Amino acid sequence: MLDAVQHAVGRDAPVVEQKKLNRATQKFDFAARARLGSALFVGEGNFSFALALAHLKGVSPSSLLATEYEDEADLGDTAYDNAAKLLKLGAQVKTGVDATCLSKAIGPRRFRTIIFQFPNVASREALYG
Numbered sequence: 326m327l328d329a330v331q332h333a334v335g336r337d338a339p340v341v342e343q344k345k346l347n348r349a350t351q352k353f354d355f356a357a358r359a360r361l362g363s364a365l366f367v368g369e370g371n372f373s374f375a376l377a378l379a380h381l382k383g384v385s386p387s388s389l390l391a392t393e394y395e396d397e398a399d400l401g402d403t404a405y406d407n408a409a410k411l412l413k414l415g416a417q418v419k420t421g422v423d424a425t426c427l428s429k430a431i432g433p434r435r436f437r438t439i440i441f442q443f444p445n446v447a448s449r450e451a452l453y454g
């Protein structure tokens with residue numbers, strides 16, 4: 326495969342080292358990160374991902390802060406239910422949190438891991454990619 330790529334881009338192009346390639350394809354271990362504690366979830370949508378991690382053995386829910394961009398009043402039923410479950414487990418939940426201005430909603434608090442999966446502003450405008 327690498328040979329084919331090398332051939333396509335020309336012999337003078339730098340060779341991609343297999344070690345670097347392996348590193349790039351390693352999967353991010355969300356469970357391991359959650360077990361480390363101090364994890365912030367941004368743009369959680371219906372909170373199902375944070376809830377799944379909060380249930381994992383070895384994860385301390387109280388060290389998780391799950392947030393969503395929408396305000397509480399705009400959450401759907403599933404999001405609302407999952408948020409309630411997270412709170413019951415001891416996790417923190419916050420709505421109306423904008424990833425472009427985290428300090429506004431969260432203040433100076435620091436986190437070991439910040440997770441924002443599938444960011445999407447629901448716009449077709451080029452400005453938003």
Ligand SMILES: C[S@@+](CC[C@H](N)C(=O)[O-])C[C@H]1O[C@@H](n2cnc3c(N)ncnc32)[C@H](O)[C@@H]1O
Binds near residue numbers: 371423442444
């Ligand atoms: C495609 S959904 C993904 C939801 C969830 N992360 C998941 O993986 O299921 C995109 C999410 O990004 C949120 N979002 C959009 N703009 C945002 C912003 N500026 N800050 C934080 N979240 C934002 C939306 O409210 C929505 O929940």
